[in-house]
Amino acid sequence: MAAEIQIYDAPALGTPLGAYSHVTRVRAQEYIFIAGMLATDRTGAIIGADVGTQAVQVFENIRLALESAGASWKNVVRFTTYLVDAKLIDGFMAYRKREFPRMFGAAPYPPNTLLIIERLVREEFLIEVQTVAAI
Secondary structure (H helix, E strand, C coil), X not given: CCCEEEEECCHHHCCCCCCCCCEEEEECCCEEEEEEECCECCCCCECCCCHHHHHHHHHHHHHHHHHHCCCCHHHEEXXXXXXXXXXXXHHXXXXXXXXXXXXXXXXXXXXXXXXXXXXXXXCCCCEXXXXXXEC
């Protein structure tokens, strides 16, 4: 049985503030929990000094992790995003608005919790994204 994933907005909650949905309802045999991905390549080199470039690498790493488990973007049920400065929100939202239609097709997009934190494991990192998927 393939996972049954229903992503939607509850009308009582109003319109989401960005490229995400309020709710994911899942019936699945397996879940995939992907650690927070950072903007590093396979050698550990940091890719990018701005949030847009780092986001490209972060989501590429998520794609690779999904593929390693036999999954794809259609299996994602939620994201948790960490940014190190509120000034990065616009750049992150611009990335999502540009890339999510390519990754997920037309909306709805998976729920996302966005947190602004003091820092990540190294000062150079601006964004980290944790992912949950279902198959």
